Amino acid sequence: MTSFASSSAVTPSRTIARGSQRTESAPLTNIDVERIRNDFPVLHQLVNGHPLTYLDSGATSQNPISVMEAEQEYYEQRNAAVHRGAHTLAVEATEVFEAAREKVAAFVGAQTDEIVWTSNATEAINLLAYSFSNASLGLGGPAARRFSLGTGDEIVVTEMEHHANLIPWQQLALRTGATLRFIPVLDDGTLDLDAAADVVGQHTRLLAFTHGSNVTGTIAPVAELVALARRVDALTVLDACQTVPHLPVDVAALDVDFAVFSGHKMLGPTGIGALYGRAELLADMPPFLTGGSMITTVDMEKAEFLAPPQRFEAGTQRISQAIALAAAVDYLRETGMDRVAAWEAQLGQRLVAGLAEIPGVRLLGPGLGVERLGLAAVDVAGVHAHDVGQFLDDAGIAVRVGHHCAQPLHRRLGVTASTRASTYLYNTTDEVDLFLATLAEIAPFFGVRR
């Protein structure tokens, strides 16, 4: 941000102890978190004259040194194109690239070949939508017919989806003649499960829903929704962008057909995400992007395709990003996802408890005591979210303002924009308290009378 004219970076020590290189099971404390913070150089800087308080991990998370070193080590020692060429570096690059897949797959409870690399979760959902689109055109032969959609078929999403899990399905419906329906959201920001039982019906072919809302922070009742879909033989797609980074997630145990997540939200670099698909489904899906590295034999008229996951990975891959993402997974495993989840649940409850004490601040979604991720989005009466964000930024506090790519949900909750604080394993309770105290100063500053 060029506007941070007054920012001054405090050079982090390169010899700091790796606070997280351990596998304890005791709950995280602020002392542990202070050690964890030492692994994240970006957190140690002043922004607008104040120590940075980074509460925007729901948008993108920060990278530990080990992730950046993994990427650098790859470029210094192994850089080569994967799955082509027989020279030593190419072989080594392929090995570390595939080892990264194995590690990320295990992290989410998938088989290695059930993980397809994509640029991000958005691309992963588009991969599905375009593969189904191609199946609807007859590509992929009889085996792909189960993915084909047409007039009379229904795609179901929810009213709380991120645009990434809405617009690709809108477009797929437009291309195929299928109808898009949605499970509505109740006034408290949770899904209307009574309505869901009606919306998901005999015409439903696909049910796509978010695991954890990026706005309300609530966790979807996955088992109930999957049961509704299974009852009518519909496919399920789980948007796990806000959960894989923050909770232990086992896609096989959740029994979803597909799931997507993004590397940069889980301590990894940008430019890498993943699609999980049950092996027997991926095997029958026609490709989306086509070209090199996804074929077996090619002649001038046609081509045969590789088995998954390579079938869906045309062109030179995001090799360094995949390797860096594997390092991020190592970091999360060593810290322990149960501990991460418990710490963030504590921060989330601290956020909503504190917000309830601030006059004129409305929390979007359920309040204290309801299970939530370590995030909270609010509307400050009489002050636009951008002004709220500006005031917080002046105090060095980074939050997300706007509609967070969920315009329909904001409209449903009666606001056009909100301010979201989202935590991660490197946030302390002091940071949450500072956010709350600064937020309480905003209405008086803007002269809003109660």
Next chain:
Amino acid sequence: MSDLQSLYQTIILEHSKARHGAVALTPLAEAATLGAASGLRVAESHQINTTCGDEVTLRVSLSARERADAAVTDLVWTGVGCSISQASASILTDTLRGLSTTEARALLDNFREMLRSRGRIEPDEEILGDAAAFGGVSRYPARVKCAMLSWVAFEVALIEAESH
């Protein structure tokens, strides 16, 4: 004055609440017919700041074509947005109403140049009047669009009104 106070000057906070010229707009066709009866040319422009969803619809009434340099006889608007965008629309109506189109364009150019200067150009109060209060905004590039939203709407609506 802190950076935050220079951005949110008192006059800006006041205008963000007073919202001069903010009305529930009647249908444009209706307003155009009514204006034409009094020899006025009426046009409007709807602008959206895609980064935050702020919106403004600004309606311009221009005196008849016969005059070489027509006058901006009225400015009304409706919109939602942050305090900067709301105050800017409010101050725009106070500042530009009654000016000739030449004067209004010159003032708009000056305003835009100042806002895009990243704090290098001190606002000229002689020229800008109350709009000089947006000088602090120019140091926040992310907020320049907020301040410019209604002025861009004015620029577009003016061209449209002139073509009538």
